[in-house]
Amino acid sequence: MTRRRHERALVRPHVVTGGRAHPTRNIFDLVTLMIVAYDDDLSDLSPEKHRVMELCGGGALSVAEIAGHLKLPVSVTKVLLSDLVDSGHITTRAGVPGVDAPDHRVLQEVLNGLRARL
Amino acid sequence: MDSVLVSDDIYVRDTVRTAVKILVVGHFAVGKTTFVGTLSEIRPLHTEERMTQAGALVDDLAGVPDKVTTTVAMDFGRMTLSEDLVLYLFGAPGQRRFTQLWHDLALGALGALVLADTRRLEQSFDVMTMLEEKDLRYAVAINRFDGAPTFPDAELREALDLLPETPLVHCDAREPASSTRALIALVRHLLAGDDQERA
Numbered sequence: 001m002t003r004r005r006h007e008r009a010l011v012r013p014h015v016v017t018g019g020r021a022h023p024t025r026n027i028f029d030l031v032t033l034m035i036v037a038y039d040d041d042l043s044d045l046s047p048e049k050h051r052v053m054e055l056c057g058g059g060a061l062s063v064a065e066i067a068g069h070l071k072l073p074v075s076v077t078k079v080l081l082s083d084l085v086d087s088g089h090i091t092t093r094a095g096v097p098g099v100d101a102p103d104h105r106v107l108q109e110v111l112n113g114l115r116a117r118l
Numbered sequence: 119m120d121s122v123l124v125s126d127d128i129y130v131r132d133t134v135r136t137a138v139k140i141l142v143v144g145h146f147a148v149g150k151t152t153f154v155g156t157l158s159e160i161r162p163l164h165t166e167e168r169m170t171q172a173g174a175l176v177d178d179l180a181g182v183p184d185k186v187t188t189t190v191a192m193d194f195g196r197m198t199l200s201e202d203l204v205l206y207l208f209g210a211p212g213q214r215r216f217t218q219l220w221h222d223l224a225l226g227a228l229g230a231l232v233l234a235d236t237r238r239l240e241q242s243f244d245v246m247t248m249l250e251e252k253d254l255r256y257a258v259a260i261n262r263f264d265g266a267p268t269f270p271d272a273e274l275r276e277a278l279d280l281l282p283e284t285p286l287v288h289c290d291a292r293e294p295a296s297s298t299r300a301l302i303a304l305v306r307h308l309l310a311g312d313d314q315e316r317a
Binding site: 025028029030031032033055058059060062064065067068069072074075097104106107108109110111112113114116117118 | 128129130131132134135136137138139155163164165166167168194196197199200202203204205208218223225226228239242275294295299301302306309310312313
């Protein structure tokens with residue numbers, strides 16, 4: 001494997017993430033929904049990324065759920081997902097955090113949904 | 119059931135485009151995990167992060183052999199509230215030292231439900247202070263425990279030092295309807311604050 005530019009030479013690489021503790025992009029909230037974008041060629045992926053692809057192949061899941069199902073820390077999961085987004089295998093569907101406060105429509109929809117359960 | 123990959127119903131519906139979260143917070147053994155489990159449509163999930171005592175995420179222990187580390191866990195579940203919308207509930211520890219985890223949790227959260235136990239009200243102070251520091255609005259739900267003392271709401275409000283507009287409700291985290299009503303009280307509060315800001 002070629003050395004990645006984020007890898008620091010003097011620190012023992014993290015086995016799962018290929019040496020990085022932080023994702024290359026910061027688009028992931030815990031509830032960002034992830035879906036598979038491309039799964040024709042998985043030959044270059046690490047075993048951990050294969051597991052992510054296998055899990056996500058069934059449908060959309062949040063970042064937190066992927067971490068929970070794979071029994072990985074969220075921080076590690078974000079690095080794996082970031083790589084898979086970079087390589088075009090995974091994409092986000094919804095839940096990218098905004099800077100704005102939650103909007104009125106969403107809150108009203110949450111309220112309606114909760115009331116419907118009673 | 120160890121293999122999660124055999125079940126189809128773990129996935130978010132295809133029609134869902136919006137995912138939001140509410141935090142369920144409080145001190146140790148206040149019922150966070152029970153609350154999340156009662157309302158979640160999926161088997162609640164669990165993640166763990168290794169943190170230093172200072173609260174930073176541990177990215178490589180080899181470089182810092184003398185740092186004390188601890189594991190912080192959170193439980194979460196999911197409620198599909200409409201064709202378009204899922205709500206995630208995150209049960210999270212209220213310890214101040216887990217700064218990074220709190221940052222992740224608070225980012226984009228609609229608000230928080232603080233669970234409290236009348237036997238240990240003062241243990242809720244820390245988490246309420248943290249929510250205020252993060253500018254996250256919250257409601258307080260007294261989780262009913264068998265044998266725990268009951269007090270008039272006015273006394274509870276005073277003991278918890280709640281603002282007049284902060285909702286105080288009572289719930290039983292084992293009961294879906296009761297737990298749902300506690301969330302409704304929170305969301306109504308969030309909507310009311312939203313209206314005030316827009317006015």
